[in-house]
Amino acid sequence: MNVGKTSLLHRYMERRFQETVSTVGGAFYLKQWRSYNISIWDTAGREQFHGLGSMYCRGAAAIILTYDVNHLQSLIELEDRFLSLTDTASTDCLFAIVGNKIDLTDDAGGEDDAEDEPGKATGTCNSARAPKRVCLEDAMALYKKILKYRMLDEKEVPAAEKMCFETSAKTGYNVDYVFETLFDMVVPVILRQRAEGPSQTVDITHYKPAKQTQSRCCV
């Protein structure tokens, strides 16, 4: 579904919004953030690329699941199609759930004050004037389902409130905040893994399938 994954990455990497962007298969971006090089993979979220999705999850340090706040179906599809893909993600992979296209709702947050108040969710399910069809609570419920599916203890991973966001690739609202909040979380984990474990360079001549810990994010 065209929830705006590619647009979010364009907004973050190129600081602009382009109406027509299409992704065939997937795309790769390299972001220099502080002293780190972070590779970010954009996936095409269609069923025929299912296998590709699970490949991206393997070894990712974080995965951003994106839905369209105006279409509940996009969140449902995320749940239907995504849970099984998480099988290939490493146990310490972080998950963020992002509701995009907030500018299309009546909620003030997505309109003029792009990037003004990062992190603040706009509107609620009960908001009288918000025609938004998906509320943050629904995304948080999915986050908890993912934890349950992956048999993770809620106390040992970031709380749902910290990992569910609403964004607009069009206005830029919350976009930097999402990526940089995640980078802030994954970099220490990766550094710790590197300090503790062997080199992350895979020697393909002696390759054995093993727990992977590359610094990747997957949208």
Ligand SMILES: Nc1nc2c(ncn2[C@@H]2O[C@H](COP(=O)(O)OP(=O)(O)O)[C@@H](O)[C@H]2O)c(=O)[nH]1
């Ligand atoms: N209004 C609005 N439109 C968006 C936003 N993000 C993406 N779009 C539009 O939604 C459509 C799908 O976006 P795209 O990034 O290709 O979605 P993807 O298939 O998930 O990668 C395009 O026409 C975009 O211009 C947004 O935040 N607000």
Ligand SMILES: [Mg+2]
């Ligand atoms: Mg795309």
